[in-house]
Amino acid sequence: MADEYQPLVGHDGQESVSVISRRNKLVVMVLMSTVYFLISSVYALLSPFFPQVAKSRGVSHTEIGLIFAVYPIFTLLTSPICGILLPRIGVVFALWAGIAIEAGCNILFGFLPSVLDRGLFVAFCLIIRSIQGVASACSLIAALAIVSSVFADNVATATSTLETFSALGLMAGPPIGGLLYQAGGFKLPFIVLGSVSLVIGCISIFFIPRIAYATSSPPWRLMKQLIVHPRVMIISFGVALQMLVIGFLDPTLSLHLKPLNLTTSQIGFIFLALPAGYGLFSPVFGYLSDRFGYRPFIIFGSIGMGISLLFVGPAPFIRIKLSIGQSVPSLLALGIAGAAAITTSFADILEVAMKDLTNDNPDESSDFVIHSVVSGLFTTALSLGQVVGPIVGGIFTSLSQTSFDRTAMGIGFAIMTQE
Structure with missing residues (x-):
């Protein structure tokens, strides 16, 4: 019953x-x-x-x-x-x-x-x-x-x-x-x-x-099924890693820009490039992904974030000098790519949950319980990246032998390979 x-x-x-x-x-x-x-x-x-x-x-x-x-x-x-x-x-x-x-x-x-x-x-x-x-x-x-x-x-x-x-x-x-x-x-x-x-x-x-709403499975059981689902694990790990990038920049970017001798307000405006790109393009990718599928945008966004992070450094093998003209477009591109990857991930997890967790009872496909559990899991992944990102940034900032560009390069390659 x-x-x-x-x-x-x-x-x-x-x-x-x-x-x-x-x-x-x-x-x-x-x-x-x-x-x-x-x-x-x-x-x-x-x-x-x-x-x-x-x-x-x-x-x-x-x-x-x-x-x-x-x-x-x-x-x-x-x-x-x-x-x-x-x-x-x-x-x-x-x-x-x-x-x-x-x-x-x-x-x-x-x-x-x-x-x-x-x-x-x-x-x-x-x-x-x-x-x-x-x-x-x-x-x-x-x-x-x-x-x-x-x-x-x-x-x-x-x-x-x-x-x-x-x-x-x-x-x-x-x-x-x-x-x-x-x-x-x-x-x-x-x-x-x-x-x-x-x-x-x-x-x-x-x-x-x-x-x-009603369900034949308690919410904790649905959460357990989601956590061990291979595809959901990959998407959730990707969301956490993508949010880690954004959190990583908080304690490190201003120090990275120090050689440019910028004022506090100028650095603040450079920081706005990332959330501006993210906020402006989130609805665009949301609209497109509802019509053409979620996973292509997740893959595109993950690769785009990795490449953008290489240019934020810039990576040692990229022969571009650190400058405002290099930093702002790179951060803007990072925000746009993040919008493609992160904003479509929730819908992809929900699609997986509706398909694989409701096979025994098709009437549950509209069950609010699944929406609640998926929302909890997605918010957990976001928060994990928000917590770990500044910690990673702080650790590497304290290690003088580890440069920002090499750290950013490593995280960038990690994002590109996780999908």
């Missing part, structure tokens, strides 16, 4: 995604894109001013790095759990709870300078950022599962739109944080974004459909 997994919000208002009107689908996309934008903005909000504030409180560089890293670490640890539990607790409740908790923690973070003791300041920073990581995993997975279910016929197009707004959030977070910090001090950035997030969370309760 099939095990039924119903959300805690109850049966009232549950509806089949196949009967949702086009207008309501548009509302869902706007709300979920806003959620992705806000979560990414909150994640990057601290960059322009928090390190200086923390240093003034006697916080070490290592502790500051840990405060930044603990967010994606807890997102990584809790993403598979959230994907498994999502059918139990209900997608709307999970989305709202994740947004509300992260927003509350964000507002609370703004008051941390009132903590005078250095040790307590660091401890509270770590605790709040950890809780935010858990909450973001919950809301991101819920949003991804909702969009992939509502737009089941155009999964890559829909999820690539989310990736675009995620990239925009990462780009907008630092300038928003810097401007609000200058306007109203440490508290204002966190209060403003936290309040906006709460409003979006409340609106979502009324506009996100309650999706009914």
Whole structure:
């Protein structure tokens, strides 16, 4: 007898995604894109001013790095759990709870300078950022599962739109944080974004459909089947490796560009090339892959990222000098290739899951449980790359005998061969 997994919000208002009107689908996309934008903005909000504030409180560089890293670490640890539990607790409740908790923690973070003791300041920073990581995993997975279910016929197009707004959030977070910090001090950035997030969370309760679902297999069993599936393992490893590249550049690129004697603002604009390429081309590759297949774009993107990374160095065998004219196009190409590889990977994993995990019961092909589990696995792969990338970059930065160009070359060849 099939095990039924119903959300805690109850049966009232549950509806089949196949009967949702086009207008309501548009509302869902706007709300979920806003959620992705806000979560990414909150994640990057601290960059322009928090390190200086923390240093003034006697916080070490290592502790500051840990405060930044603990967010994606807890997102990584809790993403598979959230994907498994999502059918139990209900997608709307999970989305709202994740947004509300992260927003509350964000507002609370703004008051941390009132903590005078250095040790307590660091401890509270770590605790709040950890809780935010858990909450973001919950809301991101819920949003991804909702969009992939509502737009089941155009999964890559829909999820690539989310990736675009995620990239925009990462780009907008630092300038928003810097401007609000200058306007109203440490508290204002966190209060403003936290309040906006709460409003979006409340609106979502009324506009996100309650999706009914049932499955003959518990979510944890579906997750286990996915993890050991050869094709899913390859795609997930590729996503983690591709995100590792982006994370690797965070602590290393500015040091790599030091010989060019650029100002901080100039380096900041160079950093924008990668997310700009990623955000602009994600919808393009999503739309095309829904019509021509996902795997060709994954292969094209992986090879493109590897080649682009060789030119970012540039690799020792490429006779091009380090310059702005070499760095910006290389990073832009890296972002475009990343859009082709990463944004189509979720749809490919979902396609594999629908085909291979539902052979015994074709009616399960539209089951929301699979969307939830795949969302959890995909977010786990993304978070793994986000965590490992800066660590790899930091290690190789500390090893003076290992140059940036050779490290980038090695990672580039690894990406090209993994597919």
